[in-house]
Amino acid sequence: MAPNVKRRERDNAAAQVIAEAFPSKVIDTLLADAKAGGTPIDGVDGLLNQMTKAVLERALQAEMTDHLGYESGDPSGHGTGNSRNGLSVKTVSTRNGPVEIEVPRDRNSTFEPVIVPKRARRIGNLDDTILSLYSRGMTTRDIEAHLAEVYGVEASRELISNVTDVVVDEIKTWQSRPLDEVYPIMYVDGIRLRVKDNGVVSTKVAYLAIGVDIDGRKHALGCWIQDSEGAKFWQKVLA
Template sequence: MNHLKLNQTQIQAVVDQLTSQPDGVNRLLEIAMNSLMKAERNAYLEAALKGNKANGYRSVSGYGVGDSLSLQIPRDRLGGFKPTLLKVMKDQADSLNELCFELYAKGLTTRDIESITETIYGQHLSKSQISRITSSLSEAMQAFRERPLAEYYPIIYLDATFVKTRRERVSSEAYYIALAVLPDMTREVIGIYNAPTESASVWNEICVDLKNRGLKQSDLFVIDNLTGLDSTLETHFKAPIQKCILHLKRSILNKTKKQHRPEMVSDLSDIFQLENRDDTKDALLKRAKAISIKWRRYYPHLKRLEDADWLSYYATYLSFEYDIRNMIYTTNWIERLNKAFKRTLKIRNSMPSVESVLTLLSKVAIDMNSSTYRHPVSRFQKSHLFK
């Protein structure tokens, strides 16, 4: 058979005519890629052992410009030929998978992702396909949650957030977060856990897991008034505990009559003199007792402020250097992380499974770990943490 030979000008004219059509660019890509793979097979067979020959084609779809490509992958009889373009196509598919997961992790629904991938790639991915893509990355997220830890972190924040999750039915379930501050003042999520409800037994399991993964020492745990957490921490670690002062104030004010709140705010600020560089725990406890005596006839529960053992958990920050007190008297740092979790999850009314929540929370945590979050104090000097 005689082959038609065209000069460069004629080839350019054919290309111009083809690409001027609505789907011309993708058709040209199909021709070029199919031709390259066929030429690569010819070269492979010429260099191969005798007895091997061409054995037809298999059809696959590729990603084009706003449309899918119909590609013909050449085959050989012995099954040894693998065109170079297959790796390019695999890399392209991997990139699409990563894009789908990133979009899902940023809060887009599977329907949103379907629309985006079809517009950009011309490839319609169904809801089930996208779900499989996101599920395929859950192993990497699990490996992140189970990774080994350093033996020492200067400060560890612990908190729980609640997410509507489907088991047999949809209900709010507790997801436990451990956020550590490293010696260089960066932050790192070191634990993400789930349990249907918050309880002391769950915190015990979390402490055991942190220890099994390598944690031995911390200089401080910062927590909210979470059920059974203080006693559990004291069982596993020899480190002081600071309970969140802002949560304590909020709890007291929520039980205070409206007309008393301005004065109560002032009195609570007098107890916790956060800007007083020379304040001491003994002085704080005396002020708290005076405020309790002032208000307890109206609010009997405030007699708790006279319990030195109980209130000491809220005064631990005074044992530390003044320069770091504003980062340890509250759980604000971990609550900012919880807000990032909520932003990712809020677009969904509920999550289909516990694993889907853990996967998304892990992705947010990995993104946060890759960013630099620092406190104005440039670096911890362990000997200077305490006064």
């Protein structure tokens, strides 16, 4: 199963747990209490982070119960060969900031949580946030500073580079893909873009080549970024 599909399944599972754990009346009460106590909604110390912690820990306990086959303290668990073995503390990064959660352990060390997998330090599609910032021309240094300032997340440049390398690999695969021998219709054009490069904003031109195959489907055949617009560039490409 693809990593993105697994991640969506984990997100859907987490959303389901939230829906079950916090009915509308409970959420209304939490919001009212937060407002009365001066607790912010978002941010590292905000209500959303507290709710995230509560939901994740409840989901992990539910997963442990499913793994062992009995509730905590249930006498039916005696003699089963495995049991709960305390808690370990780990910090995971979310879009609302870092959250410290308690993860249950089992004596046989066979528990494999789904909501927060072993060794996972990021949840809530933080990778998507990094890729979104990267696609907008932000450098790894800019992304690192943005995540720390807005989300309170300490993401190393090595981590950011590892995430963005996935995009580079996808681009290389796309560039080397086989093309049809014939495209009855071709569209060639350019669009002027404001691009930030090494901290400097300038205007560049993205040249696009779109081909229509014999079944009428459009395909992006190529995209080239140049400093200026002109017919000489297309002459070189088409030649």
